[in-house]
Amino acid sequence: MPPHEGRYIIDGDVHVSPRYLASTTGTGDPALAPLLDLGWGVQHDDLGNAYVNAPDRKVRLGYLPEGEDDGLWRINAYEDPFGPPTWGACFNDRAPTEFVRAFTTALAAAYEQGPDAYLARPVSGIDEHDPFLAVVPLLKHGWEIDRPRWGVFAVQSPDGLAGMEFTTGALDPEAELTTRDARWQLWAGKSLDRADWYATASSDTPVALLSAVTQCVSDPAPLPRWRQDTYSYIKGMAQLTPILPPQPPAPTPLDLQRAVASRRPAALPAASVPRWSTASPSALPGPRR
Template sequence: MTQQPDPRYDIDGDVFVSPRYLASTTGIGDPALAPLLGLGWDLQHDDLGNVYVHAPDRSVRLGYLPEGEDDGLWRINAYEDPFGPPAWGACFNDRTPTEFVHAFTTALASAHNQGPDAYLARPLSGTEHDPFLAVAPLLQQGWEVEPRNWGVFAVQSPDGLAGMEFTAGDLNPETELTTRDARWQLWAGKSIDRPAWYATASTNTPVALLAAVTQSVADPAPLPRWREDTFSYIKGTAQLTPILPPEPPAPTPLDIQRAAASRRPAALPAPSVQRWSTTSRPALPGPRR
């Protein structure tokens, strides 16, 4: 079972948000970039503040685009040919919890280390790349299959505030990379038409990368956030648990000994007694007045 974060650690936030898919972004991109930068991938940025990360062989490219043309804050593409069209693409909008993007980039870093057979692995039913494996973590946490139109497989969270869709049939590859009309769509909010956040993935996105995201979404552990940054719609739907101030560490045996010693009364100095020798004479009386 996943444990709740220990409030004694340094946590950036004043409340825990549960379920975690009702949390918003942390507003910091560094944690999601770290798995790729840790492999030595190339980091560049433009004058607007957008960040671009490339694999050394240019087989994978990531854009962190706070000044992009739309709300697609994170865009990740992989290529069979660095000069050809993307083999697959994924997008996370600007309010997606950063932890979900971090799950994706962590899995991507691992897959890229394994080679093209991993980071370009196409979903295939009945194999280790079966698309169902991307949905399984959600179903294991009580998400239910939701009736939709023919050709769309959808699951929804128990509270109805998050869902995932898989669209069958032929799709336009370019449209999948530039709009929400992609093979996969994950979202949270009051409806899929007006999501608080969303993530999309095109047809050939490896299942292992998708499963890493859904495992993070399905994790029952809450996420720390600042109360003022939480979505307004989650009031009454999400559980906000105050993060307690750090507790003092348990005293060690040496601490106990020192405390006990500090409570003992200080020893009184020995009385000053004039010592007389056998040859000493009694003091002479002083002169009378």
């Protein structure tokens, strides 16, 4: 188990299914941990925002609860630390924390491999760098290709409450980093325009990072949440199942033997029988006839 997972356990009293309707946990620690465990530096401002930097300053993350918009998580990578970002990703303030953690965990692994991994540009038809691979986890878990639109490839969850879009053609690089007009957009809610949470990624975001998120999003396992913290729309659309307390483990044969032994009465001490010796007094004479 990675060291960060044992320190930040996401808890709750209900399981939310499907998991893309679970919304945020309200804490950033689980998603920050994979990068901090690598020794990345972190700074805080007076408002409570956190800024995480790779040692070479080529990858930066902002956790911005007091930011200018709803972009709570902003992650950028740079070929030149003083140049414009090579790629950027954003998760809004209601995106499930587990999805952000999937991204940062994959980013941490890519950073350890080097720039060829965390700056790898998607290239159609090139095995592990083919952009389509980011959609494969969704299709494997029952998501379907959405009705076609000009210049957009889209897939949708079976219930229609989540989707992912890939926009083709030329895009404005600056707009991709600062608006929702990005190459990739993943969302959940009643519709794309009324999404409760969303995540965006620009054109050159490595496919491995996107695939880590789509794999996590499409995982059929539910996510734990506190019932009082779930939003009203979730309660009407998602399935909430109470989390039962853990049951004690079944007794082993050895446990049963010990239990039986503990109930058995203790053995009585043996009766004391005087032993004959030369020091023993002689028997008294019996009465005379």
